[in-house]
Amino acid sequence: MLSSLEGKFPPAILALADGSVFIGQSIGAAGSTVGEVVFNTSLTGYQEILTDPSYCQQIVTLTYPHIGNYGVNPEDVESNKVQAAGLIVRDLPLLHSNFRADRSLSEYLKAEATVAIAGIDTRQLTRLLRTKGAQNGCISALNAGEAVTQAHIDAALTAARAAPSMAGLDLAQVVTAPASYEWGQTEWVLGKGYGTQSAPRFKVVAYDFGVKYNILRMLAERGCQITVVPAKTSAADVLAMKPDGVFLSNGPGDPEPCDYAIEATRTIVASGIPTFGICLGHQIMALAAGAKTFKMDNSHHGANHPVKELASGRVSITSQNHGFAVDMASLPDTLEATHISLFDGTLQGLAFKDRPAFCFQGHPEASPGPHDIGYLFDRFTDLMAKAHG
Ligand SMILES: NC(=O)CC[C@H](N)C(=O)O
Structure with a gap:
């Protein structure tokens, strides 16, 4: 039995x-x-x-x-x-x-x-x-x-x-918030021992393609006052809010059909506003720069994936959840690979060479998982602090 x-x-x-x-x-x-x-x-x-x-x-x-x-x-x-x-x-x-x-x-x-x-x-x-x-x-x-x-x-x-194939499915539209909302005053951030809201230092607009609460908690802990916006919000609407930084969230499905988000991201990154993307957000940033994504044979879902930062050699144990990846061979000159997976060598992180914009394929917010690579949230707030002069 x-x-x-x-x-x-x-x-x-x-x-x-x-x-x-x-x-x-x-x-x-x-x-x-x-x-x-x-x-x-x-x-x-x-x-x-x-x-x-x-x-x-x-x-x-x-x-x-x-x-x-x-x-x-x-x-x-x-x-x-x-x-x-x-x-x-x-x-x-x-x-x-x-x-x-x-x-x-x-x-x-x-x-x-x-x-x-x-x-x-x-x-x-x-x-x-x-x-x-x-x-x-x-x-x-x-x-x-x-x-x-x-x-x-x-x-x-x-x-x-x-059942439909995951390739070609835009599911960000399915899970995104129906309307904008402010994060930071909710029970999930305050008072439950899950981090505290620091005094707001930065105004961040977060695109919700299926955002995980712990990303918003970790941004709030670092002094970000966050307006969460639906996936189809235009770049013009986001820029009109005059944010200090823009965040592009994780989310389900294939990044390629999310043309509305790819287009908005292109404008936002070009504007010079500090921009940070996680997982689907990372894939969308890569597509916006002209790189390609592909469906992996073996997707990554776990909390013990070693990832190497290429500049420092530093290895972090990370949380992962993705079935698509950015094709390393497709990177345009404007992008630099910053992190790779030590499990299969696939691309894990990118930075724009001439813009304060970067992104990560895994999950620095963990939840569940180790917090080794939580330093990426500090990198985002550092970029915003630098932009303030
Ligand atoms: N966690 C995510 O954002 C996943 C991104 C995308 N849906 C993928 O599977 O690759």
């Missing part, structure tokens, strides 16, 4: 587009979900991962075998809801324990209408994804008392094969 959950939870099926089928238990909502199946190797941080908008339309497999040990709390969220299309874990401990927890992972998944499967061999699944590359998949979670039939399996396989 693979799982101690058998008999305690209803059955669930994971079907992949390549025809692979796994049978386990449903630990979330009943129903079915489709998405690109990816794996994340972080040992902790399942709540941050589930609520990271960059996982929109992706089903996340967690390779660490026991997920749910410390339950769920109202504070460790990276957005206002679960964003991942589904969750796959090896084992769900039946008891959770943490002083901050207010419920179990399973209760949370049900409340968030998130379909999730446990009790499958996630090592086998990970090897399959690692060998074949990202696959679309479907989790079909049955109701209590239902048994898995061939018809259920066939329906899940058909749904997996019908």
Whole structure:
């Protein structure tokens, strides 16, 4: 017997587009979900991962075998809801324990209408994804008392094969804020032990392509007063706010179809305003400068990825979550590579040679993950301080 959950939870099926089928238990909502199946190797941080908008339309497999040990709390969220299309874990401990927890992972998944499967061999699944590359998949979670039939399996396989490819999908538009808002006066920044708001020193406009709260917290901690704007805000509207700096957020999907953001970024960077981009924001900045992006065979999702800063030789252990990357060979003369991944040599950081603008592919805000490369936020505030003279 693979799982101690058998008999305690209803059955669930994971079907992949390549025809692979796994049978386990449903630990979330009943129903079915489709998405690109990816794996994340972080040992902790399942709540941050589930609520990271960059996982929109992706089903996340967690390779660490026991997920749910410390339950769920109202504070460790990276957005206002679960964003991942589904969750796959090896084992769900039946008891959770943490002083901050207010419920179990399973209760949370049900409340968030998130379909999730446990009790499958996630090592086998990970090897399959690692060998074949990202696959679309479907989790079909049955109701209590239902048994898995061939018809259920066939329906899940058909749904997996019908799911759209991530390449070519503009999902920033799907997850972005519907209207501008001010960050910094909320409970997420003040008073919960998650950093404090320093006296505002800089006015920053942050493009929301699917922004993670911890990016905004870390900017606020450094004295940034932040106006978050929707993905399609024009450069003219942003420049009219007279910001000291512009931030381009992380986000889901393929950067290439985000032509509105690429165009706005081109104007903003050319204006000479200090500009900083993370993940999707980094890819958009590269595209704005004329570089190319591509879909990786093996995407990066984890909290232990070594990244080297080329100028100093300094190696940081970083948090990563991306399936596209900037093609190093496509960099125009105006861009300089600043960081590379020590896992596969792919590009991790860029700087514009003649503008105060730079960007990073990984996640300096971590959440979850190590804070080794948090110095990039200081680099952004240093650029703004310098621009002030
Ligand atoms: N975390 C992110 O911003 C991800 C960027 C992009 N969606 C990718 O997968 O590469």
